Amino acid sequence: MATATAAENNTFRNEVIAQTPTGHRMLHCLQCGTCGGSCPSGADMELTPRALIALINAGQRDRVLSANTMWACVSCYYCTVRCPQEIPVTDIIYTLKRLSIAERRYKDTDAPALAKTFTDYVDKYGRSFEFGLATGYHLLSRPLSALKMGPMGFSMFTRGRMSLLPTKIRNIDQLQAIIQKAREIGARR
Numbered sequence: 001m002a003t004a005t006a007a008e009n010n011t012f013r014n015e016v017i018a019q020t021p022t023g024h025r026m027l028h029c030l031q032c033g034t035c036g037g038s039c040p041s042g043a044d045m046e047l048t049p050r051a052l053i054a055l056i057n058a059g060q061r062d063r064v065l066s067a068n069t070m071w072a073c074v075s076c077y078y079c080t081v082r083c084p085q086e087i088p089v090t091d092i093i094y095t096l097k098r099l100s101i102a103e104r105r106y107k108d109t110d111a112p113a114l115a116k117t118f119t120d121y122v123d124k125y126g127r128s129f130e131f132g133l134a135t136g137y138h139l140l141s142r143p144l145s146a147l148k149m150g151p152m153g154f155s156m157f158t159r160g161r162m163s164l165l166p167t168k169i170r171n172i173d174q175l176q177a178i179i180q181k182a183r184e185i186g187a188r189r
Contacts, residue, residue: 028085035079065105070097126169
């Protein structure tokens, strides 16, 4: 009777692969460091994308899901574009972000709250609403940082770059139908 190898028993890696489009490409990581070297936020990350992949392969679920890496990622896809193995690094980071939120593993960040506020506005209006984002998130979650942002907000308002009232995109019902369909598909998975 053959025993399962450690690689076959790595349920965390298998879960990440299953939840990431073309996630199986992660198995081809050479650990070359191109992803981390390309990242504009790399200096702010506890773990580089290369280190994330190595830890996923090692089954280090807690270490990976509690890292700040997913929250420092700016989703520029530069790591993915430059990867010689065509690994969907940014998509893997999104998978890890979803798992971190679902398991409440994130720490020292309020990025999930900011992301929820932002997506609520996009769901309702089809676009971000900066003034609402600032008041709905910063004033309630970080009032002192909101005060620091006052001069920038005033400058944006006087230059016509920030509205005091939200506006909807045309055909918002079409976007909302797409979002609803995506949620239904996500719920089935």
